[in-house]
Amino acid sequence: MAKKQKTCEFKTEVQQLLHLIVNSLYSNKEIFVRELVSNASDAIDKAKFKEQTEPELYKDDNDYHIRLTADSKKKIFTIEDNGIGMTYDEVNDNIGTIAQSGTKAFMEALEKSKSEKTLSPDLIGQFGVGFYSAFIVASKIILTTKAAGAEMGVKWTSDGKGSYTIEEVKKESRGTKIVLELKDPEEGGQDFTQEYTLRHIIKKHSDFVQYPIIMNVQKTVPIPENELIKDKDGKTIGESTRTKQEDETLNSMKAIWSRGKEDVTEDEYEEFYKHISHNWDKPLAHIHKRFEGVTEYDVLMFLPSKAPFDMFQANRKHGMQLYCKRVFIMDDCKELLPEYFGFVQGVVDAPDLNLNVSREILQEDRFVRSIRKNLVKQIFSILEGLEKENYIEFYEEFGKAIKAGIPTDFDNKEKIASLLRYKTTKSDGKYISLDEYIENMKDDQKEIYFITGAEMTSLANSPLLEALKEKDYEVLLMVDPVDEWVVQSLTEYKEKKLKSAEKGDLDVNKVDDKQKDEYSALLKFIKEKLGDKVKGVEVSSRLKDSVSCLSADDFAMSSYMEKILKASGQAAPNQKRTMEVNITHPVIEKIKTIFESDTNNPVIQDYSDLLFDLAVVSEGGKVENPSKFSKLVGDLMVNAI
Numbered sequence: 001m002a003k004k005q006k007t008c009e010f011k012t013e014v015q016q017l018l019h020l021i022v023n024s025l026y027s028n029k030e031i032f033v034r035e036l037v038s039n040a041s042d043a044i045d046k047a048k049f050k051e052q053t054e055p056e057l058y059k060d061d062n063d064y065h066i067r068l069t070a071d072s073k074k075k076i077f078t079i080e081d082n083g084i085g086m087t088y089d090e091v092n093d094n095i096g097t098i099a100q101s102g103t104k105a106f107m108e109a110l111e112k113s114k115s116e117k118t119l120s121p122d123l124i125g126q127f128g129v130g131f132y133s134a135f136i137v138a139s140k141i142i143l144t145t146k147a148a149g150a151e152m153g154v155k156w157t158s159d160g161k162g163s164y165t166i167e168e169v170k171k172e173s174r175g176t177k178i179v180l181e182l183k184d185p186e187e188g189g190q191d192f193t194q195e196y197t198l199r200h201i202i203k204k205h206s207d208f209v210q211y212p213i214i215m216n217v218q219k220t221v222p223i224p225e226n227e228l229i230k231d232k233d234g235k236t237i238g239e240s241t242r243t244k245q246e247d248e249t250l251n252s253m254k255a256i257w258s259r260g261k262e263d264v265t266e267d268e269y270e271e272f273y274k275h276i277s278h279n280w281d282k283p284l285a286h287i288h289k290r291f292e293g294v295t296e297y298d299v300l301m302f303l304p305s306k307a308p309f310d311m312f313q314a315n316r317k318h319g320m321q322l323y324c325k326r327v328f329i330m331d332d333c334k335e336l337l338p339e340y341f342g343f344v345q346g347v348v349d350a351p352d353l354n355l356n357v358s359r360e361i362l363q364e365d366r367f368v369r370s371i372r373k374n375l376v377k378q379i380f381s382i383l384e385g386l387e388k389e390n391y392i393e394f395y396e397e398f399g400k401a402i403k404a405g406i407p408t409d410f411d412n413k414e415k416i417a418s419l420l421r422y423k424t425t426k427s428d429g430k431y432i433s434l435d436e437y438i439e440n441m442k443d444d445q446k447e448i449y450f451i452t453g454a455e456m457t458s459l460a461n462s463p464l465l466e467a468l469k470e471k472d473y474e475v476l477l478m479v480d481p482v483d484e485w486v487v488q489s490l491t492e493y494k495e496k497k498l499k500s501a502e503k504g505d506l507d508v509n510k511v512d513d514k515q516k517d518e519y520s521a522l523l524k525f526i527k528e529k530l531g532d533k534v535k536g537v538e539v540s541s542r543l544k545d546s547v548s549c550l551s552a553d554d555f556a557m558s559s560y561m562e563k564i565l566k567a568s569g570q571a572a573p574n575q576k577r578t579m580e581v582n583i584t585h586p587v588i589e590k591i592k593t594i595f596e597s598d599t600n601n602p603v604i605q606d607y608s609d610l611l612f613d614l615a616v617v618s619e620g621g622k623v624e625n626p627s628k629f630s631k632l633v634g635d636l637m638v639n640a641i
Helices: 012-024 031-051 088-094 103-112 122-126 130-136 195-205 266-277 359-364 366-385 388-403 413-419 434-440 456-460 463-470 483-489 513-533 559-567 586-597 603-618 626-640
Strands: 005-009 066-071 076-081 138-146 153-158 163-169 175-182 213-222 241-249 285-291 297-303 320-324 327-330 345-349 421-424 431-433 448-452 475-478 496-500 536-539 548-551 578-581
Touching (some): 012 130, 031 066, 031 195, 088 153, 266 285, 285 366, 359 366, 388 413, 388 421, 434 448, 456 475, 463 548, 483 559, 513 536, 513 603, 548 603, 578 603
Parallel strands (some): 066 213, 448 496
Antiparallel strands (some): 005 163, 076 175, 213 241, 285 297, 297 345, 320 327
């Protein structure tokens, strides 16, 4: 059978991306070693996991390790592992098409940081392009790999400029070998063929990797006694030592989570976080704890400081990894933490778990449920203890994820609610907690008021809030789409009910019944003119300065929720809202005068439409007939000037 072989052109955006990686990370060149070691470690993790179910494929080569080789004369750096390896299709999918899901987001992130002279290295990890960081130092990359049980190996070659070649080749052993043909080092720059350079990088970034990182090094050893050259008096003359080449393990391989907290430095925590998260930003905080009792397990978790680009993508992986006696079982372990804490990165090592445990078994396992409960408790404790400024920075990155826990985790709803932060009509652009809101409530205020919408400025100036502002009541301004689901589930907090400013009777001002009667005929007439546009037309208890607004019933869908559903292509219920009018406004008084003198005056129809359009515009909506709206406003301006 003919061997598969093809040469492919990189897509335009991929060429741009490679160019940016190569030319923007010049001050962080050693990043490529750490990324390639991390990838090799992941490949061995997968092989060890597969070995549990298919031991026959691994029995001849289960001495897992990562080998580095450097040739200063030929300017070549090589890294090789005996991990899971890749098939032809896997190489084509995973290597040939470079970060296919993240390319667009990666380019957008680069666009935002154009003012920076160097690209932040954390983007490399965030967008899954770690392998390509090797092009920072390499003029050519040759990757040769073979999957367990495969007959043929696969070779991928590229200079990172315009194209790559992929072909089937013979390869004896399982695993992956990556050969970098290095560029000339810059003056004063690092030489990645030098032993001391590689020792330093491995110690700094990969000391804790649990598989031996081996390099054949030159060592000075004593010459055996029987080989020494001695004089007639028995004294050694000449050399007593000589150099020899032998393998040395460069990393300690100490599982950082199994060590005592007092034995781990902050730098070691930071590097381990970067290793498991494939990220280069510093973690915000970490949790390192051994749980003891009927069962024992070690936990090391990190709260990231920056949200990954794919945090809200459906195929995003959770950050928790599960081990048993330091043997990798699985990553993306959703059973260890709820979805709203899926951004937490870390490791759980549970010796009492079965190595062959499946995800289905984990879901039903009481021990795992106990672990999950304890992990969640620890995360809440850390978040609650953060300094206010640090927490706000964290919340701006991960607040949306935490909010998603309100409708999904009934047991912890109150705790999650205590972590929520919102800007308000009185907070001067700063975030406050629900507890702070309650503390600031007026003596006569009974409820927590909120309003939802897409834009902060329009919400803060919404006519729906005028009566509440007059009473000096604070209103939470909710601008995240997920807030709509939050308020549906969080109906009260610490015995204070949450009340929408756009729904039902706010019960803050009473409308004079006599005035209502005076305007009832006009409002009925306006309702007839507007027809199905509105459910009804009523005297407003909300408005103080504006002339009209739209409100909904207590249990109706908010206008923002309608927009969210329509924008996502879902069918929204055809619900009508009530138009409220401010009968103390001069405009309404004049319309009433016209109505009482001539009920057939066509201008009343125009004014009815204009009142409705003004209510729509005030909430950030779009009028049905912009041309007519513009003409009516223009006519009014002419008459007023």
